[in-house]
Structures are given as C-alpha cells and as structure tokens.
Amino acid sequence: MTTGPGSRTWIKIFCTNWFEGSIRNESPFVRSIWIDLLALAGRTGHTGVISLPGFSGGYTDAQLANIFRVSFSEWISCKERLSNHPDGKDGNRILVKPGNVIEIINWEQYQSEYSRQKYYRHSSNSKLQKHYSNSKLQTDGDGDEDGEKKIKRRREDKIRENKSSARFAGVSALADDPAPINPQSDTPEDQDPMARKSSNPKIRELTDLWNTTCTALPRVGVLSVKRANKIRLRLREHPIEYWGEVFTRMNRTPFLIGEGERGWKASLDWVINNSDNADKVMGGNYDGVQRGTKSGRVRGAAEYQPGEYDFLEGGKDHA
Numbered sequence: 001m002t003t004g005p006g007s008r009t010w011i012k013i014f015c016t017n018w019f020e021g022s023i024r025n026e027s028p029f030v031r032s033i034w035i036d037l038l039a040l041a042g043r044t045g046h047t048g049v050i051s052l053p054g055f056s057g058g059y060t061d062a063q064l065a066n067i068f069r070v071s072f073s074e075w076i077s078c079k080e081r082l083s084n085h086p087d088g089k090d091g092n093r094i095l096v097k098p099g100n101v102i103e104i105i106n107w108e109q110y111q112s113e114y115s116r117q118k119y120y121r122h123s124s125n126s127k128l129q130k131h132y133s134n135s136k137l138q139t140d141g142d143g144d145e146d147g148e149k150k151i152k153r154r155r156e157d158k159i160r161e162n163k164s165s166a167r168f169a170g171v172s173a174l175a176d177d178p179a180p181i182n183p184q185s186d187t188p189e190d191q192d193p194m195a196r197k198s199s200n201p202k203i204r205e206l207t208d209l210w211n212t213t214c215t216a217l218p219r220v221g222v223l224s225v226k227r228a229n230k231i232r233l234r235l236r237e238h239p240i241e242y243w244g245e246v247f248t249r250m251n252r253t254p255f256l257i258g259e260g261e262r263g264w265k266a267s268l269d270w271v272i273n274n275s276d277n278a279d280k281v282m283g284g285n286y287d288g289v290q291r292g293t294k295s296g297r298v299r300g301a302a303e304y305q306p307g308e309y310d311f312l313e314g315g316k317d318h319a
Helices: 015-020 028-044 061-067 072-083 118-134 147-169 201-213 225-237 240-252 268-272 277-282
Strands: 094-097 101-104
Touching (some): 072 094, 201 225, 201 240, 225 240, 225 268, 240 277
Antiparallel strands (some): 094 101
C-alpha cells in the first residue's frame, strides 16, 4: 500500500483511556478495527485523514476490508458503529466524508505530539550540526571533514556501538537460571531466551561442555551477561581443554555432587566465580572418603576443621 509523503511510523495510545475509557465498552472486534484505523491514518499522514495519495478521494469499502483483513460485511458493520454510534455525536470516532474519505475525530488533540516536537527536533539537530562544524577535533585522517559528514559518521558509529551492545546483552537463556536485563541483574527475560545466542562461541562452548559433562550437577541454560563475563575471564586463564578435565573431575567427586553431610552441590557459577576453585578441584581439595559420618555421606575438605584431614585421601592413616 502506498503511503503519503508525510506518513509517520508510530501513533500514540493513551493507556488509561484505552483500558478505562469508553472504547473499552466496544467489542474486541470493533476495538481492533479502531486501532487499524488509527494506524492507517498515521501511515497516510499527520492530519488524521485516511485518503488516497494526493487526497484524490478515499479507499473503497472493499479496499479497506482487504487492508484490515476482514470481510466486507464486518467492515461495514464496524464503520457504521464508529461513525453513527448510538450514543450520538460524542460516541462517534470517525467522520465519513464524500468519496469515502475517513477523518479520525479529535486526531489533532491526541496525536499531535509528533508535529509539536518537529521544531525541537530541528532545533536540536541544528545545534548538533553547529557544534561539529565549529569543532577543531582531529581524528585519524578526518580532520578535514565538514560538520555534516562528522554528524553522519558519529551517528553511524553510535548505531554500530548500540548494535554490538545489543548482540552481547542478548546472550542465550536457560531453563533454571534467569537472563539479565542489564549487566548487574539476572532478572528473567520476558521472551523465550533459548532462541538467543552469545556472540562469543567459546563462551557457549564452555556452557555446553558443562551440560554434557556434569550430568550429576545443576544444568545451565541461561547465559547472563554477568555469567558470560566470568566465563570470559576464566577462559583467559585456562583453555577449554582444562575446563573439560575440571568438569569431569567435579562430576566424579562425591562431595561436589551433593553427597556431603550438608547435601551441597557445586554449580558452574561456583567454579567460575574466581581463579581458585577450579585449581582446588584439580588439586583434590574436595576429595573425601565415606568414613566417620553418621549419615554415611562423604565429607569434603570444606566441612573439616583443622586436624581432621585424616579422613581425606592423601592424609594420615586414621587410627
């Protein structure tokens, strides 16, 4: 469908009026057509009038029914309801003019924000352009750029920066651990995060290695920004092969898989939290024997007091 030269890309919906105003008394079908009319009016221009390009007349009812993906009779019924409401003039939402030109009643009152801000947008852009035009900043070979080119280049750089940040923030999600809204939060995302991937394949490779190796430990599904940062640091310290050995040993260590007296289980977040935990796993710090406990559980080094290491592998023989 062709749009007019003054078409807009958005319309305003007042939340309170939408949920508590008179439009809520209409059927869901009528409300859906009303929203379609608002969007079509916005797509046509900024005047709230739905007409063919050049204001040469309006769309036919058959064309409008096709645009709204409804039957002809359904459109006619909604059109009658919105233009000849039983409550009289105050209940009408559209005005049907000759040639089937449709005008949204009170459009300027509710949809004028875009037009009112036009001056401020222009003023802001003019100030930005003036700033760069008068600037004496020198960058790699672009010191001779005029103000307009600098503005365009800076905007393109900002867009690329935002896209790069969005790709990283959109790291993939888990079933048992929430994904972040920002780098300091692990709040779950509203959409299904499993469809999203980390921009660093090594980070995803490590989490996949955890899930396939540590079958006795909590599975990882969500890769939050905080978790991804930790993994990145650990991969700088040791290659992926080292972590495969760590995970294999963790999955065979009774104390780490929950067979200690407290029933505590290790997790991926625990082992990547710092530089020491993985080295302690490989050094046998959490290896224990099933001896000297009432419950029959295995005690690990973290559960022992000084002098009790006789119970650990590699310690003194217990008398």
